[in-house]
Amino acid sequence: MGTAPLAPQLKGNSTFNQNTDITGISVKRGQDITFRCDANCEVYGTWKKDGLTLHNDGRIIITEPTQYRCFNLTIRDATDEDEGEYTLKLSKWRGDASGSAKVKVLDYAVAWRKIDHQRNDTVKTALREFTPSNPEAQRLRFLLHGPVGAGKSSMANSVNTVFQGRTTVNAHAAPSTGKSETTTYNMYEIKDQHGRKLSFVFNDIMGLEGTETGGVLTADIISALKGHVKDGYKFNPSSPLSGGLYYNNNPTLDEKVHCLVSVMPAHKILLLEETHGLIMKMREVRDVAKNLEIPHVLLMTHVDSCPLVKEDLDKIYFSKKIKIAMENCSVKLGVPMNRIFPVKNYHEENCVDEKVDCVILDALDNIVNFANDYVIRQIE
Ligand SMILES: Nc1nc2c(ncn2[C@@H]2O[C@H](COP(=O)(O)OP(=O)(O)OP(=O)(O)O)[C@@H](O)[C@H]2O)c(=O)[nH]1
Ligand SMILES: [Mg+2]
Structure with a gap:
């Protein structure tokens, strides 16, 4: 719970107490915000947030002032919307x-989504033993795309690392130079x-x-x-593939993406306007997937750009920055x-x-389930 004594600052010619300290407080999401103010004479008080008068309403509790001197405001279960400037206006006929006081809402006090390492082995075993429910798809195919x-x-590479229990580098990954490292x-x-193939593959683009003119074409x-x-x-960024040796005219269900x-990346989405070319291209691809009823998920990488998460990945669902970045992805990319x-x-x-x-397995488990649901729907 975050509490702050509000410091009434005198305006006009009042004779009651004045105190010029303006206190700011920080609370964690889900905690209560509490303000208290003691006046040194009987006065009327009005609570405001960002200039708008507050009233008792669900999470907002304004207690009746004791002897017109003691003023309390509590906001239960703080959310981002509770951030702002809170003001107590005290008035009397003489002035x-x-x-x-400014309120800042920090990370969550309780994780808003559960993660459980204890399930790692169970999930890994289930995914190792998984086979698609439609025999026309020998394995599930996931298409990775993004900036x-x-x-x-x-x-x-990371998914292979998870299953092989050691770091692997099949796909070439490199620090970004602005141009795609992957060109094929x-x-x-x-x-x-043991080198045994699992029943899903990633197609990297x-x-x-x-x-x-730059990068892979949405087509x-x-x-x-x-x-x-x-x-x-x-890939040829100036002309889409439409025929030839590498064009598959009649793909089977097995060859299609499921x-x-x-x-x-978590830090990138926050910098992109909804009208940015990247967002528009990703939305175009998403719309096609939607029309084809192909399931769509989004992996938000580079979560270690949040200091809280970099220090401890288990704090991923405590981080306000991560939640905001996810909400940005949801709104801007329509997921x-x-x-x-x-994921990291x-x-x-x-x-x-x-x-x-744990975070990779959680994502993968869901991707496999969504893709399997899709191939089941293709059974005639
Ligand atoms: N800190 C951090 N770095 C990451 C993460 N994922 C990838 N990287 C790094 O980001 C850089 C780019 O990663 P890639 O896997 O090559 O990215 P890509 O999307 O395949 O890039 P292109 O093929 O160039 O389009 C590499 O230096 C990676 O080591 C992550 O979750 N956190
Ligand atoms: Mg690449």
């Missing part, structure tokens, strides 16, 4: 006074520590750029989604919150970590 440097190739269409199989991502692009195709996986998974890739580690495994 008035007011005191203000240059988002962590797409790292994700394919590659399929990455996932194997366990060239990165998107915000400009019209090529859409072709890949429909299964028209063959493994090994080198889940579109958008990858967006429901329950299809957004914040294995990018600097040289051994596995149960916390990194």
Whole structure:
């Protein structure tokens, strides 16, 4: 609970107490915000937030002032909307006074989504043993797409790392130079520590750029989604694939994509306007997936750009920054919150970590389920 004595600051010619300290308070989401003010004579008081008068209403509790001297305001279960400037205006026929305090709402006191490392082994075993429920799809295919440097190739590597119990580098990942490191269409199989193939693969694609002429073309991502692009195709940012050796005219269900996986770095989404070229391109691909009824999830990478999460990945669902970035992804890219998974890739580690495994497994478990639901729907 965050509490602050409000300090009434004298305005006009009042004779009651004046105190010029303006106190600010910080509370964690879900905690209560409490203000108290003691006047040194009998006065009337009005509470305001950002200039608007507050009234008793559900979470807002304004207690009757004791002897017109003691004023209390409590806001239960703080949310972001409670941030702002709170003012207590005290008045009497001889003048008035007011005191203000700023409230900042910090990270959550309680995680808003559960993560449980204890389930890692169970989830891993289930995914290792998984086979698609429609025999026409021998394995589930997930298409990774997103901005240059988002962590797409790292994700394919990270999933392999989780199942092999050691760091792996099949897909080439590199610090972003602004141009996509990945330039060809590659399929990455996932194997366990004995080299046994699992029943799902990741298709990695060239990165998107915000400009019209740079990066992979949305037409090529859409072709890949429909299964028209063959493994090994080198993308040409000035002309979409429409035929030839690498064009698959009649893809089978097995060759089509069963889940579109958008990858967006947490720190990047906050900087992108809804009208930015990258957002527009990602929305275009999402719309096609939606029309084809292909499930769509979003992996929000680089969650370690939040200091709280960098220090302890288990704090991922305590972080206000992460929640805000996820909400940004949801609104800007049109993905429901329950299809957004914040993850950290294995990018600097040289051994596995149960916390990194846990967030990746949670996302993967959902992707596999959504994709399997899709292939079941294709059974004629
Ligand atoms: N801190 C941090 N770095 C990451 C994360 N994921 C990837 N990286 C790093 O970001 C850089 C780009 O990662 P890639 O996997 O190559 O990204 P990509 O989306 O495949 O990029 P392109 O192929 O160029 O489009 C690499 O230096 C990675 O090590 C993450 O979750 N956190
Ligand atoms: Mg790449």
